Amino acid sequence: MAAATATSPHSLATASGLLLGTTGAAMGVGGLLLLAGGALLAALLGYRIGRSVAGLSAGARALGGTETPKLEPLSIIELDQVRHEMEIATIRRKEIEAALRQSEANLVAAQHLARVGSWTRDLATGVVTWSDEIFDIFGIQPPEV
Numbered sequence: 396m397a398a399a400t401a402t403s404p405h406s407l408a409t410a411s412g413l414l415l416g417t418t419g420a421a422m423g424v425g426g427l428l429l430l431a432g433g434a435l436l437a438a439l440l441g442y443r444i445g446r447s448v449a450g451l452s453a454g455a456r457a458l459g460g461t462e463t464p465k466l467e468p469l470s471i472i473e474l475d476q477v478r479h480e481m482e483i484a485t486i487r488r489k490e491i492e493a494a495l496r497q498s499e500a501n502l503v504a505a506q507h508l509a510r511v512g513s514w515t516r517d518l519a520t521g522v523v524t525w526s527d528e529i530f531d532i533f534g535i536q537p538p539e540v
Contacts, residue, residue, distance in 0.1 A: 447474045454481050458488065503527065 447469045454464035464485055469475040501524070506512055512529030516522070532535045 405427070447471055449483065451477055454478070458485055461499075475520060507531075 411516075450467060450469070451461045454466045457464035458481060465480060466478045466481055469478055486501060506526055506528040510528070510532065512532055514523060514525045514529055516524075525537075526538060
């Protein structure tokens with residue numbers, strides 16, 4: 396009869412409950428350790444990502460202005476790819492600025508040789524800007540800037 400009691404559904408439920416209760420308590424401690432480890436990992440990754448994004452943000456501000464961004468290699472692959480693309484954009488910007496300066500120099504030389512000048516007017520402000528050759532044609536000294 397003892398064997399029948401041990402295998403009865405009520406006995407199995409009680410034995411299972413004790414077994415699950417013991418396992419649940421052990422899982423509770425393990426779960427807390429897992430949760431604490433996860434929180435620590437999230438804080439560490441958040442710090443690394445935040446620091447990397449802050450560096451990229453500073454580089455983007457410099458790239459948008461006239462400065463050359465100083466970008467350090469990053470430990471997060473995706474952010475390092477963004478850093479690399481920003482470096483390429485910086486190189487392209489410098490090439491474009493050099494080409495623009497050359498084009499402006501060519502325009503000045505062409506205007507001087509042809510004895511023609513150019514001027515622009517900002518319709519919003521009404522400010523008129525003359526090229527150096529216009530000043531020369533009219534025999535006027537350009538204003539000091």
